Amino acid sequence: MDILRFITAGSVDDGKSTLIGRLLYDSKSILTDQLEAIEKSSKTRGNGEIDLALLTDGLRAEREQGITIDVAYKYFATAKRKFIIADAPGHIQYTRNMITGASNVSLAIILIDARTGLVEQTKRHSIIASLLGIKHVLVAINKIDLVGYSEEVYYSIVSAYQQMADQLGIQSVNYIPISALNGDNFIQASPNTPWYQGKALLPFLEEVVIDDTVNLTNARFQVQYVIRPQTAEFPDYRGYAGKIISGIYKKGEQVNILPSGASTTIRKIEIAGEEVESAFAPQSVTLLLDTDIDISRGDSIIPAEETPQISNEITVLLCWLSEEPLQPFNKYILQHNNKRVLASVKEILYKLDVNSLTEEPANSVQLNDVVKVKIKTAERLVFDSYQQIQGTGAAILIDETSNNTVAAMMIQ
Amino acid sequence: MQAYTLNYLQQLEAESIYILREVMAQFEKPALLFSGGKDSITLAYLAKKAFSPGKIPFPFVHIDTGHNFEEALAYRDLLAKEFGITLIVRKVEDTIKKRNLKEATGKFPSRNWLQTFTLLDTIEEFQFDACIGGARRDEEKARAKERVFSVRNDFGQWDPKLQRPELWNIYNGKIHKGENVRVFPISNWTELDVWSYLKAENIPLPSIYFAHEREIIHHQGQLLAVSPFITIDADDIVEKKMIRYRTVGDMTCTAAVESNATTLDEVVHEIKQTRMSERGETRIDDRVTEAAMEDRKKNGYF
Structure with a gap:
């Protein structure tokens, strides 16, 4: 059985939390006591119906205001698949929390209110989905009951969205008319939408083929931690622990230590203390090398025939996540997997206009802006473009004084 | 391959x-x-x-x-x-x-x-x-x-x-x-x-996770073990039952479940069948607000 991680995104009140509540409810994943609890609080809140959104709105402030502030993670399983859902906030103020949720999924459900069609947040979330390389987008056109189950409304939204998806280069888009409140097209085809021939939501999620499985061709590994027991039993043991980001590592293979360029051979591969002949992404392993060379956290161990990029200048697409605007020429800490280096933004190439999807010149970067910038780092990074290998093409910026994570970056 | x-x-x-x-x-x-x-x-x-x-x-x-x-x-x-x-x-x-x-x-x-x-x-x-x-x-x-x-x-x-x-x-x-x-x-x-991991890795657990006989009282639909830390009132009925714990917390706020499961296999089977959440069934302190x-x-x- 595999795991499908997906996010629900879209604007405020498009019904994301209700959709998840409905999915859990209809797949019988809500347990008796949880249901009793939300029935009780639905009553005290005065809305006669069970408010399924109360299942995921886990914070007091969220329940008070009826909005989602931060991502909630929910887990359920059917006979076919395990699911990890990230329920993302729709409000523009909390876009950074949506990005947090979106960075670890392979499918995004974008909700659109059938009455309003595409709004700015629909576009913003779709842009983020496309920037983060989420290959599968399922557009759920919700509240279809409130437009009289109109085929015409449905298709006008489909065509508007498809036009935007083409512009953004999102590869696989599917559409489905639903009512999260009533459960239309959740478990099975709804009699209210006889004109819709596609799959219902749950069967779709169970069967969609996720083709973004890990890259097994290009081997990448960064040293996360050096294991040195220094015990009587293991006096000279020196193991380089880390996660295989992509590809396969084999015992006896010739490798280069990057960026320094020293070369050696993999003497041994261990997983949890057990020796193995080979290991692959995304396993957490320990590599033991033939020669004693200076290697520390953040260094890359790469097979000799592989050629990742090595540079102290990178061009990135950047989502700014802080209320404080970006200060070009200020120093930030750039974290690229396990490596931290000082960095500064040298040049803002353009800003993406969310509405027109055009590239505009910019000289400042504010909260929620998506920009393309040139960055200079104090030390050389070993990387690939995000499109090629997500694990070595992603990085964050940390503010030196507040320690906050202020930017998500996709290396170009 | x-x-x-x-x-x-x-x-x-x-x-x-x-x-x-x-x-x-x-x-x-x-x-x-x-x-x-x-x-x-x-x-x-x-x-x-x-x-x-x-x-x-x-x-x-x-x-x-x-x-x-x-x-x-x-x-x-x-x-x-x-x-x-x-x-x-x-x-x-x-x-x-x-x-x-x-x-x-x-x-x-x-x-x-x-x-x-x-x-x-x-x-x-x-x-x-x-x-x-x-x-x-x-x-x-x-x-x-x-x-x-x-x-x-x-x-x-x-x-x-x-x-x-x-x-x-x-x-x-x-x-x-x-x-x-x-x-x-x-x-x-x-x-x-x-539970599936504990089973797959054959990890030993404290015995209270498996069915055993214990003196309990009923409290608002939950089973609480008799211990020096809780007050037994005159109208409480103390019973001996086969129970196990799904969660291990304090004796004052952790409820037991009735069970005959004595192996990890049997426990995993019961967890798959249950219609109650772990906290809902076992914690009495979360019910406050x-x-x-x-x-x-x-x-x-x-």
Whole structure:
């Protein structure tokens, strides 16, 4: 059985939390006591119906205001698949929390209110989905009951969205008319939408083929931690622990230590203390090398025939996540997997206009802006473009004084 | 040909090991909060794997409420010895005396709230900058919102409205002096995942997780073990029943489930069938308010 991680995104009140509540409810994943609890609080809140959104709105402030502030993670399983859902906030103020949720999924459900069609947040979330390389987008056109189950409304939204998806280069888009409140097209085809021939939501999620499985061709590994027991039993043991980001590592293979360029051979591969002949992404392993060379956290161990990029200048697409605007020429800490280096933004190439999807010149970067910038780092990074290998093409910026994570970056 | 794929338990394990190693790499003085329950036992075994063949490089901390199950304490001491780790025990009893705290009263006087004081004192005493905990996001809806690396301020408080973005698997554990980070390596595991893993890895558990006969009373549909820590009223009916625990917490606030399951296979089977959530069935302290967990976390609870 595999795991499908997906996010629900879209604007405020498009019904994301209700959709998840409905999915859990209809797949019988809500347990008796949880249901009793939300029935009780639905009553005290005065809305006669069970408010399924109360299942995921886990914070007091969220329940008070009826909005989602931060991502909630929910887990359920059917006979076919395990699911990890990230329920993302729709409000523009909390876009950074949506990005947090979106960075670890392979499918995004974008909700659109059938009455309003595409709004700015629909576009913003779709842009983020496309920037983060989420290959599968399922557009759920919700509240279809409130437009009289109109085929015409449905298709006008489909065509508007498809036009935007083409512009953004999102590869696989599917559409489905639903009512999260009533459960239309959740478990099975709804009699209210006889004109819709596609799959219902749950069967779709169970069967969609996720083709973004890990890259097994290009081997990448960064040293996360050096294991040195220094015990009587293991006096000279020196193991380089880390996660295989992509590809396969084999015992006896010739490798280069990057960026320094020293070369050696993999003497041994261990997983949890057990020796193995080979290991692959995304396993957490320990590599033991033939020669004693200076290697520390953040260094890359790469097979000799592989050629990742090595540079102290990178061009990135950047989502700014802080209320404080970006200060070009200020120093930030750039974290690229396990490596931290000082960095500064040298040049803002353009800003993406969310509405027109055009590239505009910019000289400042504010909260929620998506920009393309040139960055200079104090030390050389070993990387690939995000499109090629997500694990070595992603990085964050940390503010030196507040320690906050202020930017998500996709290396170009 | 070898298939280069991991099943879901192996995927979860790889992610958790990555997080545990990240704690060691990013912090000066981490500790693992160990209760003797199945989640912290899972963490202990994951940590063993993460740093093998070395020893687990951080101490285990047990905040002892004084209301524990004997079996959990015995297991704790045995595991510490077997794994060769340093075990730090700090007692809520001592904090109550030292700080002149007021104990909860009533039929089930829980020290759940008070243990936060002891935890924060212990963090201060040892200057821990990271505390690893076995909380899972499927347990409770406030937990479902928390980051894997959860930054707490000088007072140990969680600010749910101001969490750092946490992107991909890049964890930002940078903090100012005095702050600390709570790290939850099994955030993405469900209760069933934990049980399935314990079974797959053949990990021993305290005996109270398996069916045994015990004296209990009924309280609002839940079964509470008779112990010196709770008040037995005249109208309580004390019965002997075959029960097991689904969760191990304090004897004052942990309810049992009726069961005949004596093996991990049988327990996993029962967990798959149940229509009650773990907390709903076993915790009596969460019933107080809808935001009980959020409130505790805001005050420094793990």
